[in-house]
Amino acid sequence: MISLYGSEIGSRLLLGTARYPSPAVLEQSVRRSGTEIVTVSLRRETAGGKAGGAFFEMIKSLGVRVLPNTAGCHSASEAVLTARMARELFDTDWIKLEVIGHHDTLQPDVFALVEAARILCADGFKVFPYTTDDLVVAERLLEAGCQVLMPWCAPIGSAIGPVNIMALKAMRAHFPDVPLIVDAGIGRPSHAAMVMELGYDAVLLNTAVAGAGDPAAMAEAFAKAIDAGRGAWLAGLLEPRDLAVPSTPVIGKAVFS
Numbered sequence: 617m618i619s620l621y622g623s624e625i626g627s628r629l630l631l632g633t634a635r636y637p638s639p640a641v642l643e644q645s646v647r648r649s650g651t652e653i654v655t656v657s658l659r660r661e662t663a664g665g666k667a668g669g670a671f672f673e674m675i676k677s678l679g680v681r682v683l684p685n686t687a688g689c690h691s692a693s694e695a696v697l698t699a700r701m702a703r704e705l706f707d708t709d710w711i712k713l714e715v716i717g718h719h720d721t722l723q724p725d726v727f728a729l730v731e732a733a734r735i736l737c738a739d740g741f742k743v744f745p746y747t748t749d750d751l752v753v754a755e756r757l758l759e760a761g762c763q764v765l766m767p768w769c770a771p772i773g774s775a776i777g778p779v780n781i782m783a784l785k786a787m788r789a790h791f792p793d794v795p796l797i798v799d800a801g802i803g804r805p806s807h808a809a810m811v812m813e814l815g816y817d818a819v820l821l822n823t824a825v826a827g828a829g830d831p832a833a834m835a836e837a838f839a840k841a842i843d844a845g846r847g848a849w850l851a852g853l854l855e856p857r858d859l860a861v862p863s864t865p866v867i868g869k870a871v872f873s
């Protein structure tokens with residue numbers, strides 16, 4: 617169980633809902649992942665006159681909690697407006713806050729992110745900020761009222777996996793009591809297991825499942841990897857060493873002369 621803003625959530629996998637080959641495949645993927653939280657982009661689904669309404673109804677019918685996001689927003693004011701629309705549409709005060717600052721890397725604009733987080737937390741939102749692995753920004757987000765942090769491990773959609781393990785470790789060490797969810801850049805189940813082995817509380821991913829040859833099977837593979845990584849973290853992992861350590865004790869061995 618992971619506690620997010622007072623809600624107890626059974627699955628540590630959060631799934632994005634974009635880029636699936638069909639709504640049916642999305643539905644199967646959600647089911648086989650065992651996820652209890654899916655993210656949905658208000659701007660993406662309503663862009664260009666697309667019929668967002670039918671998509672949103674389908675998402676609501678999946679029987680899982682919806683975490684709307686502000687994907688596609690490039691300023692604090694845009695993100696705040698989008699969050700308020702999402703609250704109306706999905707009848708939830710949860711919002712995954714994304715404010716994109718860089719065109720190529722889709723890196724968050726952390727200044728606008730903190731500004732938007734302050735406004736939304738003061739307005740009663742439960743904010744899930746998509747951020748970098750910067751400790752100072754993390755502090756500011758917590759000061760703004762966020763009770764969850766969602767650092768990237770690599771650029772969105774890149775499937776690269778954890779680029780800066782030291783930064784992820786530092787974040788875990790500095791914020792032992794804050795739920796930390798790795799968001800973006802995961803490409804393989806082994807990447808997800810790796811971040812869970814670092815003590816992360818959950819993983820949010822989209823592209824690696826939606827773009828897989830068999831998305832539903834991949835969703836299940838990720839769920840298993842996340843469970844395995846969590847189990848390993850709880851079991852207590854060995855620290856790697858530079859030197860060999862014999863696995864057979866030498867004390868008390870027979871002496872032949």
Ligand SMILES: CC(=O)[C@@H](O)[C@H](O)COP(=O)(O)O
Binds near residue numbers: 714773774821822824
């Ligand atoms: C911030 C963001 O947009 C991510 O939540 C994205 O939805 C998932 O990232 P990947 O597609 O890299 O898994």
